[in-house]
Amino acid sequence: xxxxxxxxxxxxxxxxxxxxxxxxxxxxxxxxxxxxxxxxxxxxxxxxxxxxxxxxxxxxxxxxxxxxxxxxxxxxxxxxxxxxxx
Numbered sequence: 001x002x003x004x005x006x007x008x009x010x011x012x013x014x015x016x017x018x019x020x021x022x023x024x025x026x027x028x029x030x031x032x033x034x035x036x037x038x039x040x041x042x043x044x045x046x047x048x049x050x051x052x053x054x055x056x057x058x059x060x061x062x063x064x065x066x067x068x069x070x071x072x073x074x075x076x077x078x079x080x081x082x083x084x085x086x
Contacts, residue, residue: 012059012061012079015057015058016059019040019056021040022041023040023041024039024040024041025062026038026039034086036078036080036084037083038057038058038080057081057082058080058081059079059080060079060080060081061077061079062078063076063077064078
């Protein structure tokens, strides 16, 4: 009901429940262009124990505001469901 059918909550939750670990989202800005990138978070990975989790992608719902909005008046939403996005 909350998403008004605009978001597949079942698909989104599968990425959070079935993957080990957590995503790390990096946000960068060049002028007016905002870039997003996700990867699996790793802390103190030993080279012998490291395995590539490049296929891990989470569906990450993000909200943001711009200088034309404030938190109560204008909230924008974006679903990061790929490795990188804008």
